[in-house]
Amino acid sequence: MSAKRRILIADDSEMNREILKDMLQDEYDILVAENGEEAIFAIQRYGAEIDLLLLDIVMPKMDGFEVLAHMNKYKWTEDIPVIMISAENSPSAVHKAYEMGVSDYISRPFDETIVHKRVSNTIMLYAKQKRLVNAVTDQIFENEKSSSLMIAILSNIVEFRNGESGLHVLHVRILTKILLQHLLNKTKKYPLSRKDITLISMASALHDIGKISIPDEILNKPGRFTEEEFAIMKNHSAIGGDILKALPFPEEKLIKYAYEICRWHHERYDGRGYPDGLVGEEIPIAAQVVSIADVYDALTSERVYKKAFSHEDAMRMITNGECGSFNPILIDCLKETAEIYRYEINNTVSNSLSNKEDVRNIVYELTQNADLGTSERTLESLEHQLTKEEFFMGLTQDILFEYVYDTDILTLSPYGAKQLKLSENTLHPFADGKQFQLIKESDFEEIKRIISETDVKSPGVTYCCTTVDGKKLSLKLRTIWALGEEDKIVGVIGKVTL
Amino acid sequence: MTLKEFYSKIGGDYDGVTTRMCGEKLVLKYALKFLDDTTFAALGEALEKGDCDSAFRAAHTVKGVCLNLSFDGLLKSIVPLTEVLRGGSLDVGELYEKAKADYGAVISALKELKESV
Numbered sequence: 206m207s208a209k210r211r212i213l214i215a216d217d218s219e220m221n222r223e224i225l226k227d228m229l230q231d232e233y234d235i236l237v238a239e240n241g242e243e244a245i246f247a248i249q250r251y252g253a254e255i256d257l258l259l260l261d262i263v264m265p266k267m268d269g270f271e272v273l274a275h276m277n278k279y280k281w282t283e284d285i286p287v288i289m290i291s292a293e294n295s296p297s298a299v300h301k302a303y304e305m306g307v308s309d310y311i312s313r314p315f316d317e318t319i320v321h322k323r324v325s326n327t328i329m330l331y332a333k334q335k336r337l338v339n340a341v342t343d344q345i346f347e348n349e350k351s352s353s354l355m356i357a358i359l360s361n362i363v364e365f366r367n368g369e370s371g372l373h374v375l376h377v378r379i380l381t382k383i384l385l386q387h388l389l390n391k392t393k394k395y396p397l398s399r400k401d402i403t404l405i406s407m408a409s410a411l412h413d414i415g416k417i418s419i420p421d422e423i424l425n426k427p428g429r430f431t432e433e434e435f436a437i438m439k440n441h442s443a444i445g446g447d448i449l450k451a452l453p454f455p456e457e458k459l460i461k462y463a464y465e466i467c468r469w470h471h472e473r474y475d476g477r478g479y480p481d482g483l484v485g486e487e488i489p490i491a492a493q494v495v496s497i498a499d500v501y502d503a504l505t506s507e508r509v510y511k512k513a514f515s516h517e518d519a520m521r522m523i524t525n526g527e528c529g530s531f532n533p534i535l536i537d538c539l540k541e542t543a544e545i546y547r548y549e550i551n552n553t554v555s556n557s558l559s560n561k562e563d564v565r566n567i568v569y570e571l572t573q574n575a576d577l578g579t580s581e582r583t584l585e586s587l588e589h590q591l592t593k594e595e596f597f598m599g600l601t602q603d604i605l606f607e608y609v610y611d612t613d614i615l616t617l618s619p620y621g622a623k624q625l626k627l628s629e630n631t632l633h634p635f636a637d638g639k640q641f642q643l644i645k646e647s648d649f650e651e652i653k654r655i656i657s658e659t660d661v662k663s664p665g666v667t668y669c670c671t672t673v674d675g676k677k678l679s680l681k682l683r684t685i686w687a688l689g690e691e692d693k694i695v696g697v698i699g700k701v702t703l
Numbered sequence: 704m705t706l707k708e709f710y711s712k713i714g715g716d717y718d719g720v721t722t723r724m725c726g727e728k729l730v731l732k733y734a735l736k737f738l739d740d741t742t743f744a745a746l747g748e749a750l751e752k753g754d755c756d757s758a759f760r761a762a763h764t765v766k767g768v769c770l771n772l773s774f775d776g777l778l779k780s781i782v783p784l785t786e787v788l789r790g791g792s793l794d795v796g797e798l799y800e801k802a803k804a805d806y807g808a809v810i811s812a813l814k815e816l817k818e819s820v
Contacts (some may be wrong), residue, residue: 218742218764218767219768220736220737220768220771221771223733223736224733227732233741263759263760263763265757291767292766292767312766314719314720314772315771316723316780317724384788389794578813
């Protein structure tokens with residue numbers, strides 16, 4: 206990115222805007238807003254092209270906190286860091302700002318150097334995060350494409366027998382996703398993550414998979430069903446569930462959701478559905494949502510046995526209970542998201558089952574709740590190793606040492622330090638020739654030579670000599686290696702016996 | 704009148720503000736700009752109209768400027784004024800008169816400064 210980073214300054218005082226602009230305009234593109242409302246408009250216009258928002262609290266029309274609330278509602282704070290700038294220094298204001306998600310708080314008076322540094326730090330931090338999220342997203346997206354494709358193919362095959370195009374599956378998937386997203390904003394009653402939403406939407410494609418077992422004549426009968434025919438038709442939900450149960454992946458969330466949806470998407474909220482007559486919240490939310498999505502799409506699409514109803518008529522029939530009985534919250538969600546749904550189906554070009562936006566949201570959620578699993582375990586076991594080492598070093602009645610080339614630090618066991626009258630850790634241990642108080646120069650050179658002659662396969666050597674004051678000294682050491690294109694000695698550990 | 708003299712006249716921290724703004728140039732620029740700043744007048748108008756919210760915002764803005772430019776004399780009187788207004792009360796007669804006097808002092812010192820620039 207060779208273009209300058211962009212900063213939006215929101216402050217009602219022209220003087221403050223000017224001061225900040227002066228401080229920053231050499232390095233950054235500056236946009237200004239005089240009040241909260243203008244700030245919101247600017248963000249709506251430029252979106253994530255804004256790299257940082259400098260936000261004042263006290264402003265007319267919409268104050269800083271209201272701007273933050275708005276940004277949180279639409280999740281803009283994930284892409285745009287906010288630094289609060291205010292003459293308000295009270296702890297309560299600062300705490301409130303932090304709670305609402307600002308990255309930093311700079312109070313007045315402004316110090317140019319400090320402002321500069323904090324601005325650039327915050328921008329860099331966010332830039333790094335964005336890059337990481339994008340890199341991981343690309344990876345995951347590529348990997349997921351083929352499984353999404355597989356599901357798309359499968360569901361189209363099923364739909365093909367009905368004489369329907371793949372549009373029904375697509376519509377149900379989109380509507381399911383939209384309803385779930387809206388539901389999560391409305392209530393905390395259903396604890397679903399964004400990943401769950403993606404999985405449920407994916408799984409919704411399989412809701413009629415049981416129809417594969419229904420004979421053609423019944424499946425495509427243009428007239429009314431007889432009682433027997435209807436009974437056979439109703440079986441498709443149970444059969445679909447059975448198909449999924451037979452799969453060898455019982456623990457996979459996708460399969461669990463698909464099972465719930467398949468078996469129970471014809472249940473009714475009032476308990477008069479099939480196959481199990483579940484009532485109210487006994488019906489898993491995944492099945493509830495796909496159920497209403499399925500009905501809505503059936504009503505508003507053209508079929509062999511009926512014309513398409515309008516949105517208003519469909520809503521009326523659903524609300525009146527003419528087309529099944531549903532959870533009232535979901536009926537509200539359907540009403541409230543109608544426009545979004547219309548927009549998305551008219552603008553979805555591809556039939557791909559997970560788009561990049563969804564994947565990116567999942568990755569972002571991961572970084573927020575980082576349970577980094579493997580790397581954490583590695584760090585943990587490293588810590589254990591270090592604890593053990595420290596403990597044994599403390600116990601030993603030997604002079605043990607470790608020398609690392611890179612850092613030029615010599616570490617001795619506590620006993621060793623006492624014996625040799627040195628500190629436990631010494632930086633640049635050989636800089637002033639202190640070792641020659643103990644051993645002769647010729648011995649030191651010889652030790653260096655035999656160290657250089659070790660290799661990865663035989664890293665250990667022993668060396669005996671006499672100290673400067675005539676005592677016998679025996680040195681047992683082992684070289685430590687970094688393995689790569691060329692193996693390299695990075696350190697030496699050993700024991701000194703006097 | 705030098706900038707340093709200006710600050711000693713109105714009671715401000717010359718060293719502090721020039722360090723923060725990395726030199727005299729910006730300080731001078733913004734101090735003189737304050738001559739054209741209408742916020743204090745807006746404060747007076749809002750008080751006359753009985754508009755507590757606007758008065759508070761205006762006072763708060765002036766407070767911010769004083770902090771940035773180290774107009775410490777005016778700062779001392781504007782702060783209590785701001786706090787009373789924040790609480791929703793318009794009972795600021797005395798406080799406002801004091802602030803007005805300090806504001807006047809800053810303005811006349813600024814005019815002097817402007818002549819010598």
